[in-house]
Amino acid sequence: MMNHNLRRRLPVIILIVVISLFGILPFYEMIVMSTHTSERILTKLPLLPGTHGGENLRAVLSAGFARYFFNSFYIAALTSIGGALIVSMAGYAFAKFMFRYKDLLFMAVLGSVMIPPQLSLVGLTIEMKYLGWMNTHLPLIIPPMAYAVGVYFVRSYAQGAIPNSLLESARSDGASESLIYFRIVLPMLKPALLTVVLLLYIWSWNNYIYPLVMVNESRLYTVPLALSTFGGMFRADYGGRMMALVVGTVPTIVLMIIGRKHLIEGLAGTAIKE
Amino acid sequence: MKRNLARTAYFFLIPFFTVFIAFAVFPMLFSIGVSLFDWNGISGAEFAGFSNYGKLFTDVRFWNSLLVTLAIILPAIPLQIGIGLLIAFLLWDFLRKYTSLVRILNFLPYLIIPFAIGILFQYFFDRKIGFVNRFLLNVGLTDEPIGWLTHPVLVKLVVIFLLVWRYYGYMAIILIASLQTIPDSLSEAAQIDGASWHHRLFHIVIPLLRPVLIFLSVTSIIGGLQLFDEPVAVMTYSKLPFGGIRDAVLTLLMNFYSISFRNFEFGYGAANAVIMFVITFVLSIGLIRTTRNN
Numbered sequence: 001m002m003n004h005n006l007r008r009r010l011p012v013i014i015l016i017v018v019i020s021l022f023g024i025l026p027f028y029e030m031i032v033m034s035t036h037t038s039e040r041i042l043t044k045l046p047l048l049p050g051t052h053g054g055e056n057l058r059a060v061l062s063a064g065f066a067r068y069f070f071n072s073f074y075i076a077a078l079t080s081i082g083g084a085l086i087v088s089m090a091g092y093a094f095a096k097f098m099f100r101y102k103d104l105l106f107m108a109v110l111g112s113v114m115i116p117p118q119l120s121l122v123g124l125t126i127e128m129k130y131l132g133w134m135n136t137h138l139p140l141i142i143p144p145m146a147y148a149v150g151v152y153f154v155r156s157y158a159q160g161a162i163p164n165s166l167l168e169s170a171r172s173d174g175a176s177e178s179l180i181y182f183r184i185v186l187p188m189l190k191p192a193l194l195t196v197v198l199l200l201y202i203w204s205w206n207n208y209i210y211p212l213v214m215v216n217e218s219r220l221y222t223v224p225l226a227l228s229t230f231g232g233m234f235r236a237d238y239g240g241r242m243m244a245l246v247v248g249t250v251p252t253i254v255l256m257i258i259g260r261k262h263l264i265e266g267l268a269g270t271a272i273k274e
Numbered sequence: 275m276k277r278n279l280a281r282t283a284y285f286f287l288i289p290f291f292t293v294f295i296a297f298a299v300f301p302m303l304f305s306i307g308v309s310l311f312d313w314n315g316i317s318g319a320e321f322a323g324f325s326n327y328g329k330l331f332t333d334v335r336f337w338n339s340l341l342v343t344l345a346i347i348l349p350a351i352p353l354q355i356g357i358g359l360l361i362a363f364l365l366w367d368f369l370r371k372y373t374s375l376v377r378i379l380n381f382l383p384y385l386i387i388p389f390a391i392g393i394l395f396q397y398f399f400d401r402k403i404g405f406v407n408r409f410l411l412n413v414g415l416t417d418e419p420i421g422w423l424t425h426p427v428l429v430k431l432v433v434i435f436l437l438v439w440r441y442y443g444y445m446a447i448i449l450i451a452s453l454q455t456i457p458d459s460l461s462e463a464a465q466i467d468g469a470s471w472h473h474r475l476f477h478i479v480i481p482l483l484r485p486v487l488i489f490l491s492v493t494s495i496i497g498g499l500q501l502f503d504e505p506v507a508v509m510t511y512s513k514l515p516f517g518g519i520r521d522a523v524l525t526l527l528m529n530f531y532s533i534s535f536r537n538f539e540f541g542y543g544a545a546n547a548v549i550m551f552v553i554t555f556v557l558s559i560g561l562i563r564t565t566r567n568n
Contacts, residue, residue, distance in 0.1 A: 008368075009368050009369065012364050012368045012369065013369065015360075015364065016361065016364055016365070016369065016376060019357065019360075019361060019380070019442075020376060020379045020380055022439070023379060023380045023382065023383055023439065023442070023443055024379055024382065026383070026391075026394055026395070026398065026439065027382050027383065027386065029394075030394055042403050044408075045405040045408070045409075085289075086289040086290040086293065087290060089286040089287070089289060089290060090286065090287050090289075090290035090291070092286060093282075093283040093284075093286035093287050097279055097280065097282065097283035097286075098279070098280065098283075099279075099280035099283040099284060100280065102283075105287070105291075108299075109294070112294070112298060112299075114496070114554075114555065114558070115302065115551060116496065116499065116500055116547070116550060116551055116554055117500070118500065118527055118530055118547045118550065119302050119305055119306075119547045119548065119550070119551045120297075120298060120301035120302040120304075120305055121301075121305070121534070121547065122301075122304075122305045122308055122534055122540050122543050122544040122547060123300070123301030123302060123303070123304030123305035123307075123308060123544070124297065124301035124304075124305075125315070125534075125535075125540075126304065126308070126315055126540065127297075127300065127301055127304065129315065142293060142297060143293065143297035143298065145293050146290060146293040146294040146297060146298050148294075148298075151290065171277065177277070177282045177285075181286070202385065205387070206387045206388055206389075206503075208387075208388065208389045208502070208503045208506075209502055209503070209527075209531070212531075212535075213531075213535050223387065224387050224388075224389040224390070224503070227387070227389055227390055227393060227507075228389060228506075228507065228510055238397065238403075241393070241397075242397075245387075245390045245393060245394065248387060248390060249385075249386045249387055249390050252385065252387075253382065253385045253386070256385050257378060260378060260381075264377075264447055264451065267444070267447060267448060267451075268447065268448050268451030268452065
């Protein structure tokens, strides 16, 4: 029985291992190459980690990468936390209140998901110029907070997670609406909020075209923008270049793996529900 | 005491809608308006009527960028979804215990900065130093290095390969999550019936996943029409022109970017964006319609 089972499963296991290797290998090689000298990388593709990692890391840090990393980090943190807060308020309002134009407003939010972001990019750039926000981090922090998918996600979550009776009894106890929101609703929405935070964080961290258009002073660069100019900084230093990729990507990946439950729920939740 | 709950609701909506209207709706309408002008964003704008749109229809570069984008995403999307479906089905059908481990491993590429992936693949496929060529030379499959990034077809294959690699794990995750909503009794019944694996795949799993597969196709097309970071990164590091040799990987969004933010033709760029939106809209609606009718 056991044998039969194994024989049936073996080809499947091999296939899955091969596909998974295909997925991991470039990533693994990126990390391995970041620990070697350029000469070593250019003579033969290294398969095991080397000892030059510290050296490469120093080169990356002396090129000012710590600043870019900090820029990306604080921008992504502010966007995701601020976005989760305003998105949760809107999602809660759509889930638990009756008001005029509710359906119309919700359709507007949902419909905006279908619109490619570049449609607003020219207008947004000119708007930022008039506001004096060009060459600041504000266009990278504030506009992405209006995360329409997040409103949809929080609304669906709140409909299932927050019983009306709880809100009513809190109201009859005389609790104010803001107290109800901060003390009762927000804690109950925590899983959905974490999902929104993670989705916005990874979007912000990975985003390239917004900073490319809005920022041109190098001290304001984010990680992807800094990577795009490293061609000049690390013209021949492949080890350093790979280390820059590792430093720019691995911490976020670790964060996402820790929060994978909420991340996957968010990605899958928006796809399955409709 | 009767509370005005509608007023409370509006109060909760204000922060989101302030940002939404100021930085999503307004710039969108503004862009549409700008598309009717000739404007570089600094000196005075001149009303141009629909001339920017007229110019677009005879702009060879625009139509080329549409074809390039389709030539990249039309092969890439079925492959991404196909490999994702294969993994999801195999895990669900044979190896349910290992689902979470395999899921995370295959999901890693999706989390990496797209620009970083472009740099990585540029290195792999570089003509002189790339290990793909070194490997092919060593094994003797080719006598001289292949110009992966300079050949108009091969460079598209590199970008397709990159996209498949980046997204198949994301597809698998979503498909596994929706397979987990299928009641076990259904799959067990099929197993007891002695249905073969391909019967289970084509007659149980795919029909059940249909709505999700349609959702993934439509969102992939919308996302694919915005392809930008990866081809830009591949080209930046290969020191080739922005869109590759003879615009081989100049996508719609790259073309839009170069018009709007390199040449500062805001009016013409905005017209490009409007037509890109129309194309996206028509394609997604068309896809949803045809898949519903069948």
